[in-house]
Amino acid sequence: MESVEQPAVEVSRFTTEDVTGEEKFALWQSSISVIFDVERDERQASSPFEARLESAHIGTSLIGRCVAGSQIFRRSPKKIIEDGADHLMLQFFDRGGSEAMGGGMKARAGDILILDLAEPIENVNADFANYSLVLPRSAFEADIARLDEQHMRVVAGDQPLAEFFRGAVQSVHAMRHRMSIEDAQTMGATVAQLGKSLITSLSGHSEAPRHLRRQSALFAIRRYIDDRLMDPSLGPDQIMAAFDISRSSLYALFEPLGGVRTYVRQRRLQRSLRDLLSTQTGKVRISEIGWKWGFSSESDYSRAFRRQFGFSPRDAREAFRTSSGSAASTGVYGDRDYEKWLRSIA
Secondary structure: OOOOOOOEOOEEEEEOOOOOOOHHHHHHHHHHOOOOEEEEOHHHOOOOOOEEEEEEEEOOEEEEEEEEOOEEEEEOHHHHHHHOOOEEEEEEEEEOOEEEOOOOOEEOOOOEEEEEOOOOEEEEEOOEEEEEEEEEOHHHHOOOOOHHHOOOEEEOOOOHHHHHHHHHHHHHHHOHHHOEHHHHHHHHHHHHHHHHHHHHHHHOOOOOHHHHHHHHHHHHHHHHHHHOOOOOOOOHHHHHHHHOOOHHHHHHHHHHHOOHHHHHHHHHHHHHHHHHHOOOOOOOOHHHHHHHOOOOOHHHHHHHHHHHHOOOHHHHHHHHHHHHOOOOEOHHHEEOHHHHHHHHOO
16 A cells, blocks of 8 residues: 655755855845845954755744854834734754844853844844744733743753753754654644743743842733723723822833833834734724724824834835735745745744
8 A cells, every 4th residue: 555645844945155255145135034134243244154044834833944144133113014023933043142232132052032023123143053933923822921021031041941942943943854744733833832831931030039029010010001902091090090009109110111101002003013914904994903002093093103113004004015915036046935934824
């Protein structure tokens, strides 16, 4: 009895090895632009540049292995609007590392770096080799209450769960060429669950014991706000009554975030952006989206949106539609199938 050959997983490969000189970085810049805007690190700009990226579509996730020269990776508000990516990326380096341009984050070889692709990013990666697991936000939201607080956080590489996660991702990537679709579904679910466990291990701890009570209060209030963003009466008075907290204490908690009113407005705008770019709500009028998220008029919504993102809602929607219909090929040097995959796992 003949065995039936199982369909294999989709694999994407990009390399600069067949081009020369400045064309190498230009080609890489074009390819990786489906996720990041990149530029050479000035400290290394005179060095020869090479890049190689191999990705696999594993179930509801993407797993990639990247080896490249030193560079700056950015996701600006403009970029976030244009591609509408609403995913989390869990990344670790076996050579080199990553550091935030403004300080405050440094991931060394072995550490697990959590990146929220719906948030701004400006990181410098030294000459590096890394693995990345990309999952849609929907894979985490039901299980992790404080998901929006995990951007740019780092899990120390010597933690047992971090070691287990690295080994699992590396093993799955190594088997990408001989894995069936059925295998990919099972293994993809396994690494996704490990990713959730990593984030859960972070979300259960405050930054320092002496700040525990303050941080716990802030986390609880932020969850309360996120659950009521469509409530037009949401504001300081409602929050003060719900938590039996004084106005001065509430304002002090939210001062590092720009203030409680600013925080509420920013969260509403971030949620409205998802609606604005969603294919399911693509025909909903902008004014209706603004009303839904607590803005008194379309003009009020548009002004607030432009202040936060640098685009009007109308321009953002049009830019997303235009970019969604663009071609995604880099010819004989590889492909950009991961752009299509990124959209398919949303």
